[in-house]
Amino acid sequence: ELKVEQNPLFLSMQEGKNYTIYCNYSTTSDRLYWYRQDPGKSLESLFVLLSNGAVKQEGRLMASLDTKARLSTLHITAAVHDLSATYFCAVDSNYQLIWGAGTKLIIKP
């Protein structure tokens, strides 16, 4: 059974700082997604990572995938308050997405 673990589950940080969210998964997969969810809102797709070594960047967010280590990272550079949200990774397993528990990120001005 595929398991997806995110850490940390909760992160409070100051604006301007850098930090990384980690997503580990337990079995082979070469497709990983990162989503953002604001309180009371739905899930917004951020990145789709399709191969080993894939790196994608959008603004202050950068995601990478290491399929050999079964690890994806979401790096936040010079955080701003607007990035406060819960971030989920989801791993494809036999056409089904298995989701992490989410990382709640609070960025303080």
Next chain:
Amino acid sequence: EAGVVQSPRYKIIEKKQPVAFWCNPISGHNTLYWYRQNLGQGPELLIRYENEEAVDDSQLPKDRFSAERLKGVDSTLKIQPAELGDSAVYLCASSLGMNTEAFFGQGTRLTVV
């Protein structure tokens, strides 16, 4: 382009009552998903459709939950009878096909009292 549309947004019902949720996916998306999200957790897949065929319903509690996707477009998810533990957000998502990016609706927040 319209996104995934769900209704209602909120629903409060008494236990043992029936409830239904409706989803209209993005036009042209063949794959439709129903997820349940409990507070503080990631979504859990309930059922996945490819066109009108339910191809993965292994996580759907079939004693009380049912779903349909007539004509391979809109879908409804029903719970009868509802239990207290069914309180959650029910999310619908759609994608062009398997292994493609899924787009989510706003969800229906169900409270069973």
